[in-house]
Amino acid sequence: MNYASELKKFVTSQYIYSGTRIALAVVIPSIILAYLGLLKEFFLFPLGTLFLALTDSTGPFHRRRNALIVASGFYFFVSLIAGLLKDFPPLIFLEIIIFGMFFTMLGVYGQRLAAVGSLTLVVLAIFIDGAPGAHSAFYNALVFTLGGIWFILVFMLVTVIKPYKLAEQMIGENYIELGNYLKLKAHFYHSKPDFDVLYKQIFALQVRIKEHQEATREVVFKTRQIVRESTSTSRLLIQLFLNSLDLYEILLTSTNDYRKLQNTFGNKNILEKIHNYLNLLSNELVHIGISIQGGLKTTPITDISAELHALHEEYYQLRNQHLNAETLEDFMILRQIMHRISAISEETQKIYLLKSQDIKLAKSLSTGLDLEKFVQKDEKLNSKVFLENFSIKSNHFRHAVRITTALLVGYAISKIEIFHIQKTFWILITILAIMRPAYSITKHRNILRLYGTIGGAAAGLFVIYFITNPLTQFVIFLICLVLTFSLLKDKYAWSVFFMTIYIFLMFNFLKPEDFSELFMERLIDTAIAGVIVFLVSYLVLPVWEHQKNRTFMLNYILANHKYLNNIIEILQQKHIPIQDYKISRKHAVVSLANLSDNFQKMLSDPKGQQKNLENVHQFVTTSHLFTAYSASLSQYAQKNTVYREIDFENWKNKINAELSRTIAILQKQEIKKDDFAESKLTPEDLVNELLEKRKEEITENEFYDRRDPKNISHLTELKNIRELLELIYNQARDQRKIAEKVTD
Known part of the structure; x- marks a missing residue:
């Protein structure tokens, strides 16, 4: 472990920044009160500061401000009522029922108000037997609330001084998580990897990345200073975040049949070289993340171009020694991996260039997207939702x-007196x-x-x-x-x-x-x-994760169905707005992470409630592969190249038929007759004929040592596209079979 890097990550993170701000907001008035000899008298003031600070969760400025104001009002009301009722035990039980139900039910309006409600109940717990001291209930409630108002003032002041700080820290953390993700991917190329453990870690990290990306998206796209102000910093931060989303998609495309890869090239040095190089890129991404968190300029740790060139030379040397008609398809797979590694390298270098460019040049940055469509719209608090x-x-x-x-x-x-509980x-x-x-x-x-x-x-x-x-x-x-x-x-x-x-x-x-x-x-x-x-x-009215299986599975299929269709239609040269494509990609990744999260929680449920565990596990595994293969296919859709040799229309109908059958099963509806027939379609591709022709050429010694890392043969692309479509269809078919086994 690189302890220096870990320390830098922590010191520049939003967590230490937030923790320090809260600590100072609590300690500064405490020191002043202690100096004046009033700390015991006004002990509730810093306590109010502390508890209101706990409600300040990550998000856009206006949401955080509004939540703090609402929380301070709730705190005053609850602390006052609790203080007035402290000597009436029967009413205290009624108070717990009313406040317990109301403030917990605020969770229907989202995590932010859920936190406000939960912490308001903590305030109730503090005041339930009366606050320390001999003051009136109103006095105690007022002092406690004034402490909270002090934190609101601190929050407003810090936000004005550092309006972009939270966005910088969250975007930086996004790159750090991507670096960790790439490091895990690198282990697949190491000697004798434990595939099951690695896949489990990959799935868990994808959930974490999804949650962080959603939180960051809300901060970046909904903070007025970032979206609406035409400042260099705001444009740069938006572009850095969008680049991180594109990079994550590229990392998803790096999924391969690692077991087959290890069997084919495990005894060669090339896989260990790939492992080392991906670790190097992982460190670069973490380095970028730390620099963004800290608001610092940065340069690459190593010469990425030189290291990439050395890796390509290793590949070319191996290819020249072992390429023949029998190994052609194996080397096509390896060539595709090298191409993806080059794409990750180029994206990393692009981010370095973007991060270090002259601030004046940043004014020209434009995403060309309607950013508001990438986040959920603010909804007014509706009493009907609460009552329903x-x-x-x-x-x-x-x-x-x-x-x-x-x-x-x-x-x-x-x-109960026998317990002698004082607090x-x-x-x-x-x-x-x-x-x-x-x-x-x-x-x-x-x-x-x-x-x-x-x-x-x-x-x-x-x-x-x-x-x-x-x-x-x-x-x-x-x-x-x-x-x-x-x-x-x-x-x-x-x-x-x-x-x-x-x-x-x-x-x-x-x-x-x-x-x-x-x-x-x-x-x-x-x-x-x-x-x-x-x-x-x-x-008491438990909610088990198996009860949500069908919902998460259905949401996943619907979202990835749309994502895949957008990709194939782009490959068919149909016009799909880039904004629509990126939104469908977002929904596909989010639904996958939600499905994985549901499964991870299910593992902690009692054994008797882990229904369909094996089937759900298989569905989650195939879902990760389905999304990864779709993301891999999307890389060809972005190249604007025509692949007439692939029968995309029949492939789309074939895969859609399986997905439609799965949707019908999960919704407990009748399967359409046409879906049975279309799932058995045989696409009329020309790839096999071209591949056989190329093998004949190699057998006849028509092999040329071309060494252009950026160039990949059209045949290699065709073969990989066809294989990806086959793999996507296989995963869709397996998902349909698994869905048939899932019971309520």
């Missing part, structure tokens, strides 16, 4: 019932932090929360008992605060670890006490909450 989801059929409603039930059970247990809010907060709509995610977070709490509590005790210098403790507190929010998204266990340390230090600053009791209380409360969450998630 109050149904047992709604996953949002079922999740709201589970959350509310868990909170009621948690609160009831905290009031009710810890159980409730832990329930809200762990429980998620999907059982698999809830189960995973439950385990991570326990690990993080145990480790953090032990580390917190060590710091308090053995590092007694107040200034040193404060520095550790600040570091833990930054790391908590920096690691919250990707390293949840570590985030909880540092969170537990800073909570212990915070209590130590405010009210030193016997921390051995605090240690045990924290662990016991976490364990109780974990058991509650597990039982409620399993028993």
Whole structure:
């Protein structure tokens, strides 16, 4: 592992940037209040800052601003009501029911409001037994809300000073993920690769890339400063993001029959050379990503052209030694791989050129696309949508019932005297932090929360008992605060670890006490909450991933059906607007990632709920291959070359017939009779005749040592196109057979 590169990625990332901003927004007023001797009196002020900051998730400026304003209003209302009802236990249970259902149901309006609703319930948990101090409910609610308003001001100020920072960091992270993806691809060319493990890692990373691309697309295309302002920076960022999407498509095209490739060339040095070169390109993409995140100019780490030339020479030398009529088709496959590697190299060099060009030249950049069509339109909050989801059929409603039930059970247990629970809010907060709509995610977070709490509590005790210098403790507190929010998204266990340390230090600053009791209380409360969450998630209106299989499979087929048809129609010289093609590509990749994500979650469900697991696994595998082969075919569609030797019309009808049959099966409809006949069509290609002629020429020693890396023979292209169409048809046929086996 390159530790220097990993450190640069983290230091320049949006996570450390966000974590530092939150920490400073909390600490600066705390220091001022402590200096004035008012910190204990106004402890709720920095706490309000902290909790409002947690609602600030990635996205366009106006959405983030609106969410913060809405959240601050919710915080004031809930904290006020909770403070007024704290002495009336029966009303507290009613309060939990009403607020639990309402704020969890906000998830029907998307992830942003789901987060706002969830954190509003955390605020309820904090105030449910009354805030510390002897002040009135209104006073406490007001101080807490003012702390949140302080964060809104910080957010606005930082956004004005650095309007493009978030977009830079997200685009940079996109390139880093592509670099990681290419590194995984490189392992297929290494000696004795573990194909099953690699495919599993590839599938998981594709889900991650899809999620990040969707978030980045929203930020880039919906941020006014980037889309509407004709600044050099905005145009450059848009172009860098679009290039990353094109590069991802090229990386998808690099899918091959790796087992066959290893059997054919595994004993030759060429595959290891390819492996090393792809690793080199992977490092370049990560380097580009870090430079974009940091807003820095950059140059290539190595001479890409020289390394690519050396790799091509290795290929030509091998070809000259072993090419004959028998190995012709094998070398055609290898030649195609070399061509794709060249395409990745050229795209990487193009990105370097784009990144380093004179800022004045960036003004001429134009995508030629209607960018608004690449993101979902903002929808107004519709009360009808909210009310319609109050149904047992709604996953949002079922999740709201589970959350509310868990909170009621948690609160009831905290009031049983034999447990001697002093801080009710810890159980409730832990329930809200762990429980998620999907059982698999809830189960995973439950385990991570326990690990993080145990480790953090032990580390917190060590710091308090053995590092007694107040200034040193404060520095550790600040570091833990930054790391908590920096690691919250990707390293949840570590985030909880540092969170537990800073909570212990915070209590130590405010009210030193016997921390051995605090240690045990924290662990016991976490364990109780974990058991509650597990039982409620399993028993109360559970939603299992197998129930969504058909929906995700159908969405995948529909999206990739359109994507493939666009590609074939372009190859037929039909006019398909580039914008329509790119939108269909986006939907194809997103639907594939959603299908994969559904399968990954299904693996964490109880064994009894993993229905159709083997069939779904096969469908996911064939889907990845189908999309990859379609993406490979798209590279020829972009060349504007005529391939009359391929019978595209019959290939399209043949593949569409299988896809139509699969759609009918998944929708439980009757299959059209024409689909049976068309799926058996035999396209009238001329490739085999041309291939036999070429073999005869080679046998008669008519072989020429042409060494033009950018030139690939028309016959090689024809053979590869025909093979891709055959592979796409085979995957479509296999998907139809698998769909027939899937039951509800």
